[in-house]
Amino acid sequence: MARPRIAVLAAALGLVALTGCGAADMTKQASPYAAAQGARTVTLSVQSWVGAQANVAVAQYLLEKELGYRVDTVQIDEVPAWDALSQGRVDAILEDWGHPEQEQRYIEDKGTITRGGDLGVTGHIGWFVPTYFAEKHPDVTDWRNLDKYADELRTAESGGKGQLLDGSPSYVTNDKALVKNLDLDYQVVFAGSEAAQITQIQQFAKAEKPFLSYWYKPQWLFEKVPMTEVKLPEYTEGCDADPEKVACAYPHTPLQKFFNTRFADKGGDAAAFLKKFRWTEKEQNEVSLMIAEQKLSPEEAARKWVDANEPTWREWLP
Amino acid sequence: MTATATPATTPAAGASAADAPESAHAPDSAAATSPAAAAPSGSARTFLARHRSRLIAAGTAVLLLLGAFLLGGGTWPGRMAVDLSGPLGDTSDWIIDNRDSHPLFLHVLGHVSNAVVLSVRAVYLVLLAAGWAGVTAAAGVIAWRVAGVRLALGSVAAFAACGLLGMWVPTMQTLALMVVAVAASVLLGGLLGLAAGLSDRMHRVLRPVLDTMQVLPAFAYLLPVVLVFGIGVPAAVLATVVYAAPPMARLTALGLRGADAGVMEAAASLGATARQRLLTARLPLARKELLLGLNQSIMMALSMAVIASVIGAGGLGDRVYQALASVDVGAALAAGVPIVLLAVVLDRVTAAAGARLGDAPARGARLGWAIAAAVTAAAALAGRFTGRLGWPDAWTLDVAEPVNRAVDWMTAHLYTGVPVIGGTADWAAHFTTWVLDPVRSGLTWLPWWAVLLLVGALALIIGTWRTAATAVLAMAGIGVLGVWEPALDTLSQVLAAVAVTLVIGFATGIAAARSARLNRALRPVLDVFQTMPQFVYLIPVVALFGVGRAPAVAAAVVYALPAVVRITAQGMAAVDPAAVEAARSLGATGRQQLLQVQLPLARPALLLAVNQGVVLVLAVVVIGGLVGGGALGYDVVFGLAQGDLATGLVAGAAIVCLGLMLDRVTQPTERRATAGKGA
Numbered sequence: 001m002a003r004p005r006i007a008v009l010a011a012a013l014g015l016v017a018l019t020g021c022g023a024a025d026m027t028k029q030a031s032p033y034a035a036a037q038g039a040r041t042v043t044l045s046v047q048s049w050v051g052a053q054a055n056v057a058v059a060q061y062l063l064e065k066e067l068g069y070r071v072d073t074v075q076i077d078e079v080p081a082w083d084a085l086s087q088g089r090v091d092a093i094l095e096d097w098g099h100p101e102q103e104q105r106y107i108e109d110k111g112t113i114t115r116g117g118d119l120g121v122t123g124h125i126g127w128f129v130p131t132y133f134a135e136k137h138p139d140v141t142d143w144r145n146l147d148k149y150a151d152e153l154r155t156a157e158s159g160g161k162g163q164l165l166d167g168s169p170s171y172v173t174n175d176k177a178l179v180k181n182l183d184l185d186y187q188v189v190f191a192g193s194e195a196a197q198i199t200q201i202q203q204f205a206k207a208e209k210p211f212l213s214y215w216y217k218p219q220w221l222f223e224k225v226p227m228t229e230v231k232l233p234e235y236t237e238g239c240d241a242d243p244e245k246v247a248c249a250y251p252h253t254p255l256q257k258f259f260n261t262r263f264a265d266k267g268g269d270a271a272a273f274l275k276k277f278r279w280t281e282k283e284q285n286e287v288s289l290m291i292a293e294q295k296l297s298p299e300e301a302a303r304k305w306v307d308a309n310e311p312t313w314r315e316w317l318p
Numbered sequence: 319m320t321a322t323a324t325p326a327t328t329p330a331a332g333a334s335a336a337d338a339p340e341s342a343h344a345p346d347s348a349a350a351t352s353p354a355a356a357a358p359s360g361s362a363r364t365f366l367a368r369h370r371s372r373l374i375a376a377g378t379a380v381l382l383l384l385g386a387f388l389l390g391g392g393t394w395p396g397r398m399a400v401d402l403s404g405p406l407g408d409t410s411d412w413i414i415d416n417r418d419s420h421p422l423f424l425h426v427l428g429h430v431s432n433a434v435v436l437s438v439r440a441v442y443l444v445l446l447a448a449g450w451a452g453v454t455a456a457a458g459v460i461a462w463r464v465a466g467v468r469l470a471l472g473s474v475a476a477f478a479a480c481g482l483l484g485m486w487v488p489t490m491q492t493l494a495l496m497v498v499a500v501a502a503s504v505l506l507g508g509l510l511g512l513a514a515g516l517s518d519r520m521h522r523v524l525r526p527v528l529d530t531m532q533v534l535p536a537f538a539y540l541l542p543v544v545l546v547f548g549i550g551v552p553a554a555v556l557a558t559v560v561y562a563a564p565p566m567a568r569l570t571a572l573g574l575r576g577a578d579a580g581v582m583e584a585a586a587s588l589g590a591t592a593r594q595r596l597l598t599a600r601l602p603l604a605r606k607e608l609l610l611g612l613n614q615s616i617m618m619a620l621s622m623a624v625i626a627s628v629i630g631a632g633g634l635g636d637r638v639y640q641a642l643a644s645v646d647v648g649a650a651l652a653a654g655v656p657i658v659l660l661a662v663v664l665d666r667v668t669a670a671a672g673a674r675l676g677d678a679p680a681r682g683a684r685l686g687w688a689i690a691a692a693v694t695a696a697a698a699l700a701g702r703f704t705g706r707l708g709w710p711d712a713w714t715l716d717v718a719e720p721v722n723r724a725v726d727w728m729t730a731h732l733y734t735g736v737p738v739i740g741g742t743a744d745w746a747a748h749f750t751t752w753v754l755d756p757v758r759s760g761l762t763w764l765p766w767w768a769v770l771l772l773v774g775a776l777a778l779i780i781g782t783w784r785t786a787a788t789a790v791l792a793m794a795g796i797g798v799l800g801v802w803e804p805a806l807d808t809l810s811q812v813l814a815a816v817a818v819t820l821v822i823g824f825a826t827g828i829a830a831a832r833s834a835r836l837n838r839a840l841r842p843v844l845d846v847f848q849t850m851p852q853f854v855y856l857i858p859v860v861a862l863f864g865v866g867r868a869p870a871v872a873a874a875v876v877y878a879l880p881a882v883v884r885i886t887a888q889g890m891a892a893v894d895p896a897a898v899e900a901a902r903s904l905g906a907t908g909r910q911q912l913l914q915v916q917l918p919l920a921r922p923a924l925l926l927a928v929n930q931g932v933v934l935v936l937a938v939v940v941i942g943g944l945v946g947g948g949a950l951g952y953d954v955v956f957g958l959a960q961g962d963l964a965t966g967l968v969a970g971a972a973i974v975c976l977g978l979m980l981d982r983v984t985q986p987t988e989r990r991a992t993a994g995k996g997a
Binding site: 073 | 414418435438439442491494544551630636642643644645646722729730733743746751856860861864865866867868869943944945946947948951956958960961
């Protein structure tokens with residue numbers, strides 16, 4: 001009879017020993033794979049699009065080869081990446097497309113994240129049709145004429161309307177509201193992931209079929225499938241404030257870097273380097289294309305670019 | 319509805335009616351007996367049992383008519399739904415705001431998280447320190463000791479292949495995570511199983527919990543775990559444990575309960591205490607089940623390894639996931655193959671260990687282990703002194719490029735414009751218009767109460783009043799959560815996918831049962847389908863079928879097919895040969911033997927195949943969301959991607975409800991005793 005009681009007591013003691021010996025700070029937990037061989041480590045967040053992979057590949061290559069760091073990368077969606085950054089699971093996000101709510105919470109209120117400045121690349125979201133289609137029907141590039149082409153853009157998924165192909169659920173989009181508020185005869189079909197969307201676009205392009213898609217610049221796919229933007233009602237400051245009532249185009253966004261505050265303060269050379277890291281859309285696309293089109297590994301692509309562009313990256317080194 | 323209802327006189331009801339009324343002493347079979355068992359007199363009971371499904375069908379028809387008069391049509395009424403977005407949003411905000419300061423996090427969850435990180439790190443460092451030579455040698459000698467020379471060579475080849483594919487470090491990361499997750503699952507599952515095995519009350523309490531855990535699609539609970547633990551390894555390990563512990567618990571309980579009463583009696587009469595009986599008699603007797611539980615936990619954990627990459631688990635899963643970003647099937651495959659290899663090796667080795675249990679220990683067993691340890695140490699040291707701890711870069715093969723070329727060729731030639739039969743894109747469009755759309759509009763056209771009624775009737779015909787009640791409540795839960803329409807959309811995809819799976823699966827399974835050669839040839843193919851991470855075939859299905867619900871269905875079929883084929887083939891093979899022989903001697907043709915003897919006799923297995931098909935198809939619904947399947951799957955992915963607890967959790971809960979409902983509606987009355995292979 002005494003035995004179970006002893007067991008319970010032991011378990012309770014164990015629990016106390018485990019939990020009582022002090023607080024475990026949830027903000028101070030790195031990846032178990034970090035610094036495995038005693039090296040200084042930086043963890044970078046990679047988003048699912050290739051542009052973000054290109055940034056990380058080049059930063060990783062230089063951090064490893066020039067500054068002697070070990071770099072871990074983690075693929076995370078945009079919003080969870082902010083969360084991870086705040087907790088110190090990752091040290092830096094190199095390309096952010098604007099998350100006002102997160103900026104307010106983590107930078108202004110909690111101070112766990114610090115701004116890292118411009119990446120040098122300007123992002124723009126829009127609606128695109130393939131250029132081969134736009135050349136045949138130049139008027140399709142104005143949203144007012146889109147309804148004329150709804151029939152040609154119909155698919156089995158779009159339920160009798162034209163199909164507006166949208167991508168990953170993690171991306172910023174107002175498309176449902178836009179279709180409704182501009183009163184267009186279209187159905188937004190969510191591909192569910194960028195991989196699916198790109199695959200579908202490539203299949204359409206192979207067959208020279210018309211399509212209408214949510215897409216964004218800079219993006220390597222433009223080099224493979226030339227696309228022309230459809231003009232939406234012009235963007236004005238604040239016209240997208242109410243997500244229900246949006247009826248205007250997407251803004252042009254200078255893409256931003258963000259760092260974990262502790263890393264920004266104490267990250268040494270790595271933090272100094274990442275703060276200075278800044279390149280152009282053209283340069284980013286060069287690397288992106290090597291990764292996505294020539295199927296080089298991100299590391300090889302970065303090596304090629306670094307070998308050819310020494311003056312550019314020399315300036316980033318601390 | 320009557321078409322499906324008529325042939326479905328439940329086997330258990332029939333059997334118990336033939337037996338004496340007191341046949342149901344064991345609690346399990348009591349639960350399985352139909353309500354007809356409560357009928358007072360034998361003849362009325364037989365009548366009820368025989369005409370049960372017809373009675374239920376008639377009752378349903380009457381209720382449908384009544385309902386049409388009293389309730390009218392329409393979708394789930396808004397006033398009966400609860401909007402959870404407010405409270406869930408608040409919860410999520412509270413967690414984020416307090417995660418760094420609240421004692422709950424600082425003193426409990428933080429330590430859990432730390433413990434996980436530390437243990438994974440410890441294992442990882444050991445693996446790295448052993449180097450590739452040490453790890454490969456260890457895999458080889460362990461396999462040799464527990465499973466023989468053939469599997470030892472296989473294990474060495476598998477690990478070498480991981481290195482050759484350039485995946486050594488990610489493989490070690492995945493392995494480290496797996497070791498910790500499986501150890502935790504076995505510990506937790508074992509404890510739960512022990513409790514359920516020793517106490518009837520615990521058994522009753524735990525069973526529905528384990529049932530539910532088994533139909534939970536893994537994606538559904540990633541979001542809450544991430545919210546609490548943040549992105550990374552701790553969340554991944556904990557999510558994996560939730561997924562992998564139930565089979566261990568179930569099989570432990572089963573093993574303990576199945577202990578031979580005679581042996582237990584003998585142990586008791588020798589004056590053994592309860593603890594001694596447990597340690598010296600019960601547990602050793604249950605060794606086979608325990609090992610099968612370990613085997614199942616490993617398989618479940620591995621399948622979770624990739625899904626967990628979505629929340630930053632790193633390792634092989636992360637490589638698969640990253641390859642997707644550049645639409646690189648070849649690279650995804652290069653990371654997927656090591657997962658398959660790990661799964662096959664671990665499965666075969668643990669299965670062989672289980673099969674060998676109970677054999678008399680070979681002479682010199684201890685010497686064998688000593689040699690094994692020596693070989694491992696020698697290999698590890700050799701690797702260390704030659705400075706080759708990591709896998710040499712020069713020894714890698716690039717498979718990505720040829721694979722991509724093959725995929726490109728396939729999709730370029732099959733997508734559209736194939737003469738006569740049309741391209742895959744055309745099929746997909748037809749499938750969407752002719753099958754998916756009508757099923758979906760049919761389901762949404764039905765008034766909500768009629769859906770509930772049909773669900774209840776179906777569950778009652780195939781199960782018991784208890785399963786029917788669960789099914790109806792689960793379905794009603796979906797309405798209350800306010801996601802009635804997307805849930806019906808998802809349901810239509812599931813039904814279509816299950817139908818396709820069953821047609822192909824039954825045909826293949828029957829063929830495999832009739833030809834041993836086909837069965838052998840199928841085994842590795844099924845292994846690959848079953849363990850290959852679903853993310854790998856995400857791009858090929860889109861390349862073949864375009865974006866939409868059709869590729870989602872295709873992905874689900876690929877995933878669910880192996881289990882259905884296996885269970886069908888096993889069920890058919892288990893049919894008493896004497897019965898078939900008797901039919902043949904009476905002059906039955908092959909077709910008659912199949913339709914009138916084998917299939918009816920294999921009915922329980924076929925029902926189980928249906929059930930597993932449904933559960934597995936539902937598990938891929940979220941993957942379907944990644945290729946344009948929309949509905950609940952998309953909502954879960956959206957919630958995860960946007961950190962939106964309200965959307966993600968509600969959709970996840972609705973998938974769970976859908977899973978419970980479908981499980982109950984298709985659950986064979988004779989409950990499956992073990993979490994079968996491939997289940």
